[in-house]
Amino acid sequence: MAAKQVIGIDLGTTNSAVAVWQDGKAQLIANKYGARLTPSVVGLDDAGHLLIGQPAHTRLTTHPHLTQASFKRYMGSEAALRLGTQTFRAEELSAILLRQLKEDAESWLGQSITDAVITVPAYFNDVQRRAVKNAGKLAGLNVLRLLNEPTAASLAFGLLENREQKYLTFDLGGGTFDVSVIDMFEGVVEVRASSGDVQLGGDDFSEAICQWMLNQQPELKAALPAVKPILLEQAERLKLALSNLPEASAELIWQDRRWCWSMNEEQLDHCCQTLIARLQQPVMQALHDARFSLQELDHVLLVGGATRMPLVRQAVARLFGRFPRHDLHPDEAVALGAGVQAGMVMEDAAVEEIILTDVMPFSLGVETAKESYGRLEEGFFLPLIERNTWLPVSKSKTVSTVADNQTCVLLKIYQGEGRRVKDNVYLGEMNIEVPPRKAGEVSLDIRFTYTLDGLLEIECQHNESPNASRMVIEKVPGQMSQELIEQSLQKLNDLKRHPRDRQENRDLLLRGSRLFEVLLGEERAWIDNVMSVFEQALASQDERRIADVRQKVYEALSQFDERGSK
Numbered sequence: 001m002a003a004k005q006v007i008g009i010d011l012g013t014t015n016s017a018v019a020v021w022q023d024g025k026a027q028l029i030a031n032k033y034g035a036r037l038t039p040s041v042v043g044l045d046d047a048g049h050l051l052i053g054q055p056a057h058t059r060l061t062t063h064p065h066l067t068q069a070s071f072k073r074y075m076g077s078e079a080a081l082r083l084g085t086q087t088f089r090a091e092e093l094s095a096i097l098l099r100q101l102k103e104d105a106e107s108w109l110g111q112s113i114t115d116a117v118i119t120v121p122a123y124f125n126d127v128q129r130r131a132v133k134n135a136g137k138l139a140g141l142n143v144l145r146l147l148n149e150p151t152a153a154s155l156a157f158g159l160l161e162n163r164e165q166k167y168l169t170f171d172l173g174g175g176t177f178d179v180s181v182i183d184m185f186e187g188v189v190e191v192r193a194s195s196g197d198v199q200l201g202g203d204d205f206s207e208a209i210c211q212w213m214l215n216q217q218p219e220l221k222a223a224l225p226a227v228k229p230i231l232l233e234q235a236e237r238l239k240l241a242l243s244n245l246p247e248a249s250a251e252l253i254w255q256d257r258r259w260c261w262s263m264n265e266e267q268l269d270h271c272c273q274t275l276i277a278r279l280q281q282p283v284m285q286a287l288h289d290a291r292f293s294l295q296e297l298d299h300v301l302l303v304g305g306a307t308r309m310p311l312v313r314q315a316v317a318r319l320f321g322r323f324p325r326h327d328l329h330p331d332e333a334v335a336l337g338a339g340v341q342a343g344m345v346m347e348d349a350a351v352e353e354i355i356l357t358d359v360m361p362f363s364l365g366v367e368t369a370k371e372s373y374g375r376l377e378e379g380f381f382l383p384l385i386e387r388n389t390w391l392p393v394s395k396s397k398t399v400s401t402v403a404d405n406q407t408c409v410l411l412k413i414y415q416g417e418g419r420r421v422k423d424n425v426y427l428g429e430m431n432i433e434v435p436p437r438k439a440g441e442v443s444l445d446i447r448f449t450y451t452l453d454g455l456l457e458i459e460c461q462h463n464e465s466p467n468a469s470r471m472v473i474e475k476v477p478g479q480m481s482q483e484l485i486e487q488s489l490q491k492l493n494d495l496k497r498h499p500r501d502r503q504e505n506r507d508l509l510l511r512g513s514r515l516f517e518v519l520l521g522e523e524r525a526w527i528d529n530v531m532s533v534f535e536q537a538l539a540s541q542d543e544r545r546i547a548d549v550r551q552k553v554y555e556a557l558s559q560f561d562e563r564g565s566k
């Protein structure tokens with residue numbers, strides 16, 4: 001029996017894409033508009049129907065109150081993102097997008113899909129990774145694997161040039177910056193180290209240009225925030241134009257007045273200097289952790305839409321003393337890599353020999369107290385798993401009770417590199433019950449495991465308990481509870497979808513298309529007719545008419561079903 005099809009999804013800040021492993025290679029699939037990239041934008045039309053991808057993107061500036069973009073930046077936070085009168089979490093908006101991507105893949109493949117690999121920025125923390133998994137769950141997807149974005153791109157590149165080599169993948173997308181250092185040998189793609197910045201991407205360059213525009217025309221500041229979406233759109237246009245031209249202009253009509261700007265490369269360079277400077281540190285850290293020198297690298301690979309900026313390319317060339325390579329399409333490399341990983345998950349023979357090893361770019365540990373001048377001072381970070389160790393990794397530590405008759409031990413978990421926990425990301429805490437004994441008599445073995453997905457699992461066992469128990473981290477800021485997930489599922493199901501996008505109608509449209517493919521001559525023309533009638537009914541959005549026509553179409557297609565089934 002053929003392995004169940006798994007899809008690879010690049011859930012990007014700006015655009016998303018889906019790839020599948022077919023005929024011995026990763027291929028991007030086209031969405032229902034025939035495009036390989038789907039804008040990561042979700043909105044509502046004036047009748048309250050969901051708009052996803054391109055149709056939502058076109059309304060970003062005209063209907064900002066009904067449209068949301070770049071919501072990936074809020075993954076794993078409690079930010080309430082507004083669509084009209086309703087608010088959504090980033091997970092929910094991502095789920096709406098993922099559901100669309102899944103449906104597009106189903107139409108393209110002609111089969112239903114349940115399993116997926118989804119890529120995440122390497123620098124996403126535990127809470128953000130769980131948020132992506134939850135978004136998948138809300139979209140009806142079984143997320144088999146989370147794959148770091150630069151690792152995905154590196155995998156796609158490694159397959160393209162399957163030879164011994166060392167390279168650095170420099171991935172600057174819309175909202176995040178990731179760097180990975182790769183050592184490739186004998187079919188092994190080994191990620192030696194990753195680093196990055198989750199708050200740095202192409203959108204920040206647009207924002208910097210937007211600030212420059214406001215400084216040029218300070219009177220416009222009084223019109224904020226109303227004018228901001230249009231201004232940002234113009235800033236984005238300037239940025240894209242300056243990737244091809246030495247000078248570009250923008251204009252905006254606001255309250256019957258025309259506002260004009262002209263920007264050249266030098267001005268762009270000047271206003272983005274702070275952002276460009278932030279690219280260096282993650283590169284240096286990744287090289288340091290990989291124990292590679294700049295000279296040892298065979299090449300530097302550019303990935304992510306924002307690496308199209310000449311400014312970024314020049315900065316990379318200066319930093320590495322050589323021109324970077326851009327063999328892979330910057331917008332498609334991550335999805336293609338996800339497609340390769342999907343093939344690996346399906347245990348396809350063509351990728352059977354490839355071994356991929358990955359790392360987590362940050363350290364993980366707990367809060368401890370230290371003795372200082374005879375008293376205990378709290379707030380210090382004790383790393384348990386150091387950054388850039390291979391996944392999966394498992395480490396344990398033993399702690400003891402410090403007070404007589406202590407009944408619980410509170411473990412606060414952090415992720416980061418700071419000496420003090422206040423400089424790191426708080427992941428949550430755990431209260432571990434212990435039997436009341438004299439101080440120091442109860443010892444606890446705490447085991448931290450980073451899974452292949454980069455998720456944290458914790459097991460705990462005290463010296464009087466026979467078995468280790470798996471612990472759930474509590475009080476995790478920004479994490480959805482099971483109850484919240486159930487509510488969200490209901491909320492997403494209740495959202496109005498255009499009749500064309502609803503499952504029962506999509507299934508019938510798909511059946512009709514399949515029959516059109518297999519039949520010939522008069523029968524084919526007849527099916528074409530039947531489907532046109534159905535499409536007209538769907539376009540009318542009249543539920544009674546749709547239900548009536550759907551029943552007739554269903555009966556009509558059933559006569560041919562044997563031949564139409566794939």
Ligand code: AMP
Binds near residue numbers: 012174202203303
């Ligand atoms: P990604 O998340 O990889 O799709 O990258 C999206 C980011 O790339 C956005 O911030 C875009 O504005 C930026 N981008 C795409 N094309 C260009 C271009 N030609 N010049 C400058 N930035 C670009």
